[in-house]
Amino acid sequence: MYTITPLEKGLENVQGFYCGATNVGMRTNSEDGDVAFIRSEVPSDISAVFTQNKFQAAPIKHFQKYPKNFQTDFVLVNAKNANAMTGEKGVEDIDTLISKLTAKIDVLNPVMASTGVIGYRLPLEKIATAFDTLDFSGKNSDQAARAIMTTDSFKKELAYRVELENEESFHIAAICKGAGMINPAMATMLCFIATDAAVPKEDMDALLAGSTERSFNRISVDGDTSTNDTVLLLANKTSGNYHKEAFKEALEKIMFELAMMILKDGEGANKLVTFEVTGARTEEEARTASVALSNSLLVKTALFGEDPNWGRIASTIGASGIACDDEKLVIHYDDLLIYDAAHRELDKEREKRAYEIMKQASFKVTCDVGMGEGSYTSYGCDLSYEYVKINAEYRT
């Protein structure tokens, strides 16, 4: 028996973690910081999931140079510059920064994460000025969550307390950034999760991979995958308490809720739509169709236009290449039957109800392919004028 309770604020809830941020002048358009840190007072185990993009950014290459199962007590993050496509020099730059950091504070195997524009070297001198102003003993999760934002329109942080029996408890909290370029193969996102649970390293790796598959890998904003996507889980074990099922549930909960926050913050998006495909021959075919739906431009623009045009849903399933048959397909919007072989044309009454469902901030499209037992759910959003505006003007 255990209970999971949401807490106010973020990373400061987790025992033995410090965090904060400062503005070194890379972010010129707001008061928010552009360099953030997360520090543990004792060495932490760390698990990571990185982008599947072949051009991994320098911080990811740098991380992978540490020995397997290394411990760390420091994560440095910067916004505005991705340190991607910067070659071996980009990795050397991180070592240079670390040597400047260690001149100010004693840290163990520090890791770095970056987000921003691709193809420019980090401004090392500028970033190093942060080491004079950051409060390494502060606990300011709000500051850190704001500092890692790029096109995000709101900060993303969550925290939970998990109460076990015998008055034992532990905490898990996270900050996250991500808005556009989200794909069912990770996202332009950074996510830092800290816990004081006494979770064994092997559980960390397995549970982080599983939770990523059921959260960040199921959301789509625009079908692109970035060079920098990173999810880190740090566990300093300071609570001394652990319960595998409870930890798993809390981790899945925090990652799924952060994924939904990213989707709600999809660049210019107004609607969150769940695409459940059932009855496919295999889970893989269900995944193929579900992901095709959440990525389709024609589906996304129909969602934005609140047009109950099920033809685009059906056409996208047909185009995805999975086994299907228009005599067997059944489509629902929420609980409204929108298509089956006996109800092909939308009558006025059903069209009116479909329109009412589509006006909601979130709803569910269910497609039963009727060919087998495979099912998969992914999550998408609409595509608006605002998306085009944000992405046409991103760098300028």
Place this chain on the structure above:
Amino acid sequence: MYTITPLEKGLENVQGFYCGATNVGMRTNSEDGDVAFIRSEVPSDISAVFTQNKFQAAPIKHFQKYPKNFQTDFVLVNAKNANAMTGEKGVEDIDTLISKLTAKIDVLNPVMASTGVIGYRLPLEKIATAFDTLDFSGKNSDQAARAIMTTDSFKKELAYRVELENEESFHIAAICKGAGMINPAMATMLCFIATDAAVPKEDMDALLAGSTERSFNRISVDGDTSTNDTVLLLANKTSGNYHKEAFKEALEKIMFELAMMILKDGEGANKLVTFEVTGARTEEEARTASVALSNSLLVKTALFGEDPNWGRIASTIGASGIACDDEKLVIHYDDLLIYDAAHRELDKEREKRAYEIMKQASFKVTCDVGMGEGSYTSYGCDLSYEYVKINAEYRT
């Protein structure tokens, strides 16, 4: 030796073909027709390429009920209703229409093509009124080309005369519709090609398939594939003349130019961009990367914003999953070196030149992956506010 000369007007240039259109009241927002026909005075061989969408529209299923290598002398086309996802009834409706047609004119194995909204039965009585008003002995390609348009902003028709030695000649002409939903696996497009060349049926099949691969299958507007995509080639052989190389060149020319017209008419598109990928391990890997580039929303919006952000080009290649290495990648915009391992950051001078290239109505992005000999070229366009507007409001 042969010469290929462009002609004014369209299908009327081809001996023994008649065409035209009328408005039966399905298209209510313009003077253009909504039902068109193409007729040959003698039976023609016909070759076809259809959509790869699993939900093929009723006219495609109807076509496939004819025996292999059947001949026809009549093609009926309607706009505003796709007759897709209409089940067996949709196919029966075509037979009903044909019986009404044959009451007015003697035709051999007539075929049909439709474009428009998915999921509604054809208005048979309305369409049949066309058989009273169509001039089956007229030659009005302009009328026919306009009648098959949906979101097209201009009609698409082309014609060529091919002159051989000994004063022999033949003609090839086509009308075509297509604007959005274009994908490197066909498109929401209909294309009707007529020739009086004495081309053997086996050449027709092979040359049509090859030309489709190098034209309509290489363009992308939004990455979707429709239920109705159809390319038909009709040959009535009335010129009595044929030269395989000349016919192949003329067919490829007409199909490639029509594909470029569709791309220029990409919904809301302003720029035509060629994506050439060279040096991939295999042609298949080059195709994967090239198609990923022409489909990427982030690339498309950067093109619209005229932002020389090569990071999105590189990131898309990395995300496509092909073998690549940032030390070996070389990117050009036209003849301007935009990225290689020795020139990672864009200096002011190159950024200015890149911006000038991107301001053009068309330009070329070349990515040499540096891993092998595989190459592939596809063609894409930018994504503008207008695309979202057109597709959000399509049905309303």
